[in-house]
Amino acid sequence: MTKKPERSRREPTSDRQLLVRDSAGRxxxxxxxxxxxxxxxxxxxxxxxxxxxxAVRDALRDRxxxxxxxxxxxxxxxxxxxLGPEGARRLLRTDATQLRVVYHGQEQPFSxxxxxxxxxxxxxxxxxxYALVAALEEELRHDRSGAIRSDEIAxxxxxxxxxxxxxxxxxxxxxxxQVHRLPRPLVIYIGGASGTGKSTLSLELAxxxxxxxxxxxxxxxQVMRMVFSPAILPDLHRSSFEATAxxxxxxxxxxxxxxxxxxxxxxxxxxxxxxxxxxxxxxVVERAVAERMSILVEGVHLVxxxxxFPDLEGSVYQIPLLLTTFGEEVHRSRVLSRSRTTGRRPxxxxxxxxxxxxxxxxxxxxxxxxxxxxxDTSDFEAAVPRALRLVTDALQQRLPALARAVQxxxxxxxxxxxxxxxxxxxxPLRALGGRTPLEAARTxxxxxxxxxxQCGLADPVAPGVVPDTAAGTLALLGQxxxxxxxxxxxxxxxxxxxxxxxxALRGNFATLDERGWVVDRRAGRIREGGEELASALDRLxxxxxxxxxxxxxxxxxxxxxxxxVLRGEGLSSSIExxxxxxGAPPGPPLAPRPRDPEDEAAGQTAQILALFEQEARRVLGDxxxxxxxxxxxxxxxxxxxxxxxxxxxxxxPLEEGGRPLRLTCISGDRTVLGLAAWLEAATVSSTAMTxxxxxxxxxxxxxxxxxxxxxxxxxxxVKGADIAAHDRRPDLKVEFLERxxxxxxxxxERWDGPLRIxxxxxxxxxxxxxxxxxxxxxxxxWGVGVVADEVQTFDExxxxxxSLRRFPLQMLLSRLFELA
Numbered sequence: 001m002t003k004k005p006e007r008s009r010r011e012p013t014s015d016r017q018l019l020v021r022d023s024a025g026r027x028x029x030x031x032x033x034x035x036x037x038x039x040x041x042x043x044x045x046x047x048x049x050x051x052x053x054x055a056v057r058d059a060l061r062d063r064x065x066x067x068x069x070x071x072x073x074x075x076x077x078x079x080x081x082x083l084g085p086e087g088a089r090r091l092l093r094t095d096a097t098q099l100r101v102v103y104h105g106q107e108q109p110f111s112x113x114x115x116x117x118x119x120x121x122x123x124x125x126x127x128x129x130y131a132l133v134a135a136l137e138e139e140l141r142h143d144r145s146g147a148i149r150s151d152e153i154a155x156x157x158x159x160x161x162x163x164x165x166x167x168x169x170x171x172x173x174x175x176x177x178q179v180h181r182l183p184r185p186l187v188i189y190i191g192g193a194s195g196t197g198k199s200t201l202s203l204e205l206a207x208x209x210x211x212x213x214x215x216x217x218x219x220x221x222q223v224m225r226m227v228f229s230p231a232i233l234p235d236l237h238r239s240s241f242e243a244t245a246x247x248x249x250x251x252x253x254x255x256x257x258x259x260x261x262x263x264x265x266x267x268x269x270x271x272x273x274x275x276x277x278x279x280x281x282x283x284v285v286e287r288a289v290a291e292r293m294s295i296l297v298e299g300v301h302l303v304x305x306x307x308x309f310p311d312l313e314g315s316v317y318q319i320p321l322l323l324t325t326f327g328e329e330v331h332r333s334r335v336l337s338r339s340r341t342t343g344r345r346p347x348x349x350x351x352x353x354x355x356x357x358x359x360x361x362x363x364x365x366x367x368x369x370x371x372x373x374x375x376d377t378s379d380f381e382a383a384v385p386r387a388l389r390l391v392t393d394a395l396q397q398r399l400p401a402l403a404r405a406v407q408x409x410x411x412x413x414x415x416x417x418x419x420x421x422x423x424x425x426x427x428p429l430r431a432l433g434g435r436t437p438l439e440a441a442r443t444x445x446x447x448x449x450x451x452x453x454q455c456g457l458a459d460p461v462a463p464g465v466v467p468d469t470a471a472g473t474l475a476l477l478g479q480x481x482x483x484x485x486x487x488x489x490x491x492x493x494x495x496x497x498x499x500x501x502x503x504a505l506r507g508n509f510a511t512l513d514e515r516g517w518v519v520d521r522r523a524g525r526i527r528e529g530g531e532e533l534a535s536a537l538d539r540l541x542x543x544x545x546x547x548x549x550x551x552x553x554x555x556x557x558x559x560x561x562x563x564x565v566l567r568g569e570g571l572s573s574s575i576e577x578x579x580x581x582x583g584a585p586p587g588p589p590l591a592p593r594p595r596d597p598e599d600e601a602a603g604q605t606a607q608i609l610a611l612f613e614q615e616a617r618r619v620l621g622d623x624x625x626x627x628x629x630x631x632x633x634x635x636x637x638x639x640x641x642x643x644x645x646x647x648x649x650x651x652x653p654l655e656e657g658g659r660p661l662r663l664t665c666i667s668g669d670r671t672v673l674g675l676a677a678w679l680e681a682a683t684v685s686s687t688a689m690t691x692x693x694x695x696x697x698x699x700x701x702x703x704x705x706x707x708x709x710x711x712x713x714x715x716x717x718v719k720g721a722d723i724a725a726h727d728r729r730p731d732l733k734v735e736f737l738e739r740x741x742x743x744x745x746x747x748x749e750r751w752d753g754p755l756r757i758x759x760x761x762x763x764x765x766x767x768x769x770x771x772x773x774x775x776x777x778x779x780x781x782w783g784v785g786v787v788a789d790e791v792q793t794f795d796e797x798x799x800x801x802x803s804l805r806r807f808p809l810q811m812l813l814s815r816l817f818e819l820a
Contacts, residue, residue, distance in 0.1 A: 456804025
C-alpha cells in the first residue's frame, strides 16, 4: 500500500503552473484532483490515487508543459511502480459486481467521484468526502447488489453524514441538493484584487452549486467601453490598477506617486471605475431576477459596500465573498502563473504590482467595515471547501425553514392533487358581458376552495413572455420553462427514444390550397387516419439518394401534431422550421433555415429538413386518407409544418425536503404525458381521456382519486378549455370549466382523509383571438397546512389580491409544500 504524503510536508508548487497540452494544441492546468478522481473511478483507493497523482506532479516539478500522451505514460509507470504489474492491470478489468445507479430511468455505473464532489459541495473536506463515499459504497454492496435509484443513494448519503458528521453537515448537504430550487435566484459575488484567483475559484464553484452562468466584470466593463467613449467616461478605459491622475509618467516608465496622496488618488480612481462598472453588474443581476436564473459574478469591481444591492434583497439572495492573498510573494507568483494560462503578458501586471497590492489592502479594509466574508486563497486547495462552507452557512441563515425542511422527510400523510386546467385564464369578453370565461362560469367548488385556501398569480415563463404547453408544463413540474425545446418534448410524448445528437422537432399536419398557401395549420384537427399518414412519412428516404446516412423518424402524437426526429452525424438544432405560426399573414410555409447563416452544420440540417418536407408533400398529396377527406369535404393533411428544434436534456428530479416525490400524471395530451414520464412518473391515459372537449372527465377524476392513495403528487391535466379558446368559442370554454368544477366536487365528496389541492394552468388562451397570451395565471392552494387569505372567489382578477401575490409558476410546488 502506497503511503499518502502528508500535505504539511509538501513543497509548494504554486510558483509554477504545469500545463497539459492536448492533441488539438489546447493548454489546461494540471490538476492533481482530476488525476486522483480518474484513478478512484478505476477502482483505486483515494489514498493510493492521491499518492500517485502527487508522485506524477513531483516528477514534473521542473516542467512547464506536458502533452496528454506523455502524462498517461507517466501515470501508468507510477501505477506499476506502486502496485506492481498485476495490480496495475487489475484497474483495467471490469468489476462484475460493480454497483449500478438508476438515474432518470437509465442505468449508469456508480461514481465515487460524483458523489464525493456532491458531499464536497456541502462543505466537507475532499479527503473526508471520499472516505465517507467508500463507507457508503460498502454499505450499499452489503445491503444489495445490482441497480439502486439515485435518490436512494442521496438519502443514504444524507443519513450517513448525519451519523458521522452531525446534523449541520447533513443539513448543508441536503440544502446544496436543493440550491437550484430556491424560492428566489441566487447571486454570488466573488471580488478581490487582480491575481487573487477569482476566475479560477468561480469556475470551480459554479458547477458544484449548479450555477451555469458566470459573468466577469471585465467583460461588463468592455461592453460599456463600446458604448461610452474615453471622452465621456475616462475611468472605464483604464485597468483597475491604472489611475492616470495618480501616476507620474516618464516615457514608458510609469511609477506610482509616493505617500498617502498617491494611494488616495489610486483608490479614488479605482472606486470611481468600480461604481461605473457596477451599473452594468446591476443590469446583469436584474436580468437574472427576471429570468429566475442563479448566477455567479466575479471581478475586481465588486467593492464591499457597493454590493450587494440592498434594494434587490426582496427578489434575490445575494452572497458576497472577497478573496485575499495575504502572502505578497504568493500573490506575485499568481500574477506570473496566470500569464501562461490566460495569455496575458505578466510585465504590465508586475510593473503595477504595487498598485495591485494597494487595491488589495483597500478592498480588505472595506470588507472588514461592511462585514463581507474574507477568503484567503494563499492555499487554493483549501479555498474551495471554505467558499462552499461560507455559501451554505449564508443560505442556512437566510432560509432557516428550508434548512430544517431538508433534514425532515416530506409528509406522506396528505397527498397533493395538482389540477392543471390547460388554457384556463382569459380576458374579459364582450360575448360574456365583460367577464372572463372563469368569471362567467358557475364554479362553486373552486370558489369554496379559494375562500378556504390561498390565491395568487403566477408567470409561467416570465412577465411578457408568451408560453406554450411544454414551457408551462415544465414550470408546473418545478422545472425551468427553458429546460427543453418543444421538439424533444413532443418526441417524448410520441414514445420515440432519442439518442445523443438526435434533433427533434414538433410538427403539424396542415392544409395547403392550390397555390401552396397554408389555409389551415391544423388540417381540421385531424384525428381519423393520422396514424396512417404518420406511418407513411416514417423513415421516408430523401430524393436522389441524398443524405442516405440520415434517418428521419415520424410519429403522430395528439390529433394534428407530430414528432419529427432527424438522426445522423453532425446535425445541429440551431435551425428554424417551416411553421409560420398563428396569426401569420397568408402565404406558403416558411423555408427551413439556420439561425446563423455561417453555421455549416445548421445549414446542412435545415437543407435535410427542407428535403423531407418536400417529399412529405408528395407522399401526402395523393394518400388514400386525404382522398377520403376531400370526398367528405374535410381539409386534407397535405403538408407538414415544423418548429421547436432541440435536443433531449435532463430534468431535475422531483423532490421536496430532499426526498423524492412519487408522481402520477393523468392526461390525454402526449406532450404532458411524455414530460411526466421523463421525470419517472407513472402515467395514466385511455382512448376516452382525450386532449379535447370530449374527454371523459369522470374517468380522469376517478383515476386521480385512485392515484392519490399511493402517490405524493398527482398531476391531473385537462385541455378542453384551451381547445375551446383556440376555436374562439368562449361559450364552450365556460361550459367546460363548469364540468371540471362538478367533477372536482364529486372527488372531494368521495375522498376520506387529508388532502392538498393546487389549481393552476400552463398558460392563458384568449377566446377572442384563439391564441396563447403572456397573462399571469390565477393559482389556488387548499388543504392541509394552508391558512385562508381574504380571497372568496376564484378568477383572474380576485386571485391577484391573494396572499401568494405574484410569483414564477416554477415555484408552485415549493410554495405548496412550504405552506404544508
